[in-house]
Amino acid sequence: MGIFSRKPASVRSETRMPSLTNKVIMVTGGNSGWGKQSIIEFAKHEPSEIWLAARDTYRANRVIDEIYKDFPHTDFKVLELDLASLDSVYDAAETFLSFASRLDVLLLNARASSGSCSAPCMTRDGYEASFGVNHMGHALLTKLLMPLLLRTVRKNRSGGHVADVHVVVVSSVLMNHAPRRGIQFDKLKAPPSKYSRLTLRPYAQSKLANTLFARRLAREYPQLVVAAVHPGVVRSNIMGVLARHEGGVLGRFGRPLSRACMASVEDNIKNQLWAATSQDVVSGEYYSHVGVRGRMNKLARDDLLAEKLWQWTEVELENYIALNTRCSD
Structure with missing residues (x-):
């Protein structure tokens, strides 16, 4: 049986991972934990390329060297990516687009918490650390890779294949502990208080942002299969x-x-692997377990909040891209 052989009783559909032949996959944060094990499981099904996008390229290359011994038929590539820096995200996207001709699975797996940095917990671009890494960095990466994702859909259709191209955003059930207003837009560019850091509210807010982003991304691009998942x-x-x-x-x-x-890790990555490969995924949904959707709180289902976050993010990213373009001219 495949990776999804152990499934909850409520899931009746077949959950074996399909063939990944000729597919190109990118996983952010693949040096350890969820990301590394996801790459191993993908590799078992012999995709054409797997890109490990990570900040520490030395560790990433060591991981790839380790995995390649068992899976020599897949082309593994390391992509330097620091999600705490929009410049790094921009450079990583440019590098990837210069080499890759398609992208079938984008697994936005990397995550960071305010508790993992020294005060003030801010990214280089002035965002609260959890929000900057988990949402803004991934949002920019997705935006820059979107033309290739859509081009892959068209290639699949023209070749008579299933058109599904998956974007999976790793959220968390901890989003239920976000602030009562959901996203505190007036505090996204300020370091969190000590109390907020101890309650994990900044991290929970960023995970809520991940889920809202996935819902709105699915609406914006119905050609794609988009899902937010709780990884366990x-x-x-x-x-x-x-x-x-x-x-x-x-x-x-x-x-x-x-x-x-x-x-x-092996037991609890099944949800994100299923969301990245199954044709049973309902785009825009949040999955708490393999095939189990709909378990979201009121904030995560709030389409107005999702729209507000989308528009706020778009303005921020468009301003960054415009400045980046001017500086490079």
Whole structure:
């Protein structure tokens, strides 16, 4: 059986990963945890290319060297990408577009928390760190790669193949702990308070933004298959990072929880892999488990909030692109 052989009872459709022959895949944050294991599982189905996009290219190359030994028929490539810098995102997109002729799966897996940086928790472009990395960096990457994603859809259709091209945004059930207003637009360019960092509200807000972005992206581009997913609570480095940088409850319990009380990465990446490859995905939905959708709070279902975030993001990115273009002339 394939990676999806263990599925909840509510999922009755076949969930085996389909063939990935000739497909090109990009995974952000593939150096460890969810991203690395996703790349391994994709590689088992022999896509044409897998791009590992990460900030630390030394570690990324070591990961690729390790994986390539078991999967020599796939072309693995490392792409330098620091989501905390829009300049880095822009450069990464330009590099990728200069080499790739198609993009079938864009897995926006990388994530960061305010707890993983030193004060002030801001990106180089002046956004609160969690929001800047998890939403703004990925939003710019998606925007810049969109022409190629749409071109891949057209290629599939002209070749008589299924046209599905997938964009998967890794969100989290923690979005339910976002501020009551959902997105605090007046605070997105200010460092969070110490209290907010301890309550994980900035991170939760960024995960809510991920879900809203996926809903609105699906509406804007009905040619694509877009999904937001909860990856499960797994033994990843995120809780350990939070514990190292925060005191109180996180400092006391984050590290033990990350080792003892969470499921393995292999068990809990099935949801994002399914969303990245299955023809049963309903575009624009949030999936809490493989094939299980609709478990969103009121804020995540708020189309007006999704539209407001989309427009706010578009203005920010268009201003950045215009400035970047002027500077390069």
